[in-house]
Amino acid sequence: MPADVPDRTTASRVTDRPGDASPFALGLLLRRAHWRAAAVLEEALRPLGIELRHFAVLIVLVDRGPTVQRDLAAATGSDKAGIMRVVDDLERRGLAVRKTVPGDRRVRAVEITPRGVELFDAVHVAAVPSAERLIAELGPGEPEQLTDLLTRFVYPAGGEA
Numbered sequence: 242m243p244a245d246v247p248d249r250t251t252a253s254r255v256t257d258r259p260g261d262a263s264p265f266a267l268g269l270l271l272r273r274a275h276w277r278a279a280a281v282l283e284e285a286l287r288p289l290g291i292e293l294r295h296f297a298v299l300i301v302l303v304d305r306g307p308t309v310q311r312d313l314a315a316a317t318g319s320d321k322a323g324i325m326r327v328v329d330d331l332e333r334r335g336l337a338v339r340k341t342v343p344g345d346r347r348v349r350a351v352e353i354t355p356r357g358v359e360l361f362d363a364v365h366v367a368a369v370p371s372a373e374r375l376i377a378e379l380g381p382g383e384p385e386q387l388t389d390l391l392t393r394f395v396y397p398a399g400g401e402a
Contacts, residue, residue: 309348331357
């Protein structure tokens with residue numbers, strides 16, 4: 242067998258089980274962690290009549306102010322059609338509005354409304370018990386440590402993110 246072809250009999254089989262040493266294990270574990278966190282947070286949002294995809298847009302609007310739809314799509318990992326549906330939903334509920342961008346009548350910026358800000362704040366209050374349940378298995382200082390590690394992973398010092 243040539244030296245540059247891996248020996249298939251000893252290659253790791255990828256799983257997301259604890260202890261997996263495959264090169265894909267971290268990515269799979271992060272994906273499963275995302276699914277779990279998203280499910281817990283969706284549960285907290287449901288009584289307020291909002292979904293995680295809507296809340297993701299509200300987060301961007303609170304953080305950045307009025308934002309054009311293409312930038313909202315990039316910031317939330319959505320596509321053009323998906324972001325249009327979310328913004329349509331938010332507008333119908335009075336949580337956001339589209340406004341013409343000065344200097345370009347074709348472009349619209351999305352802006353959070355006062356009602357949207359109220360809901361944004363209410364979501365944070367409602368999510369506290371869910372967030373506490375999400376980290377219940379972690380020991381003292383571990384939630385902060387996990388947050389620090391994930392922050393450095395997502396935002397490396399070299400600015401690759």
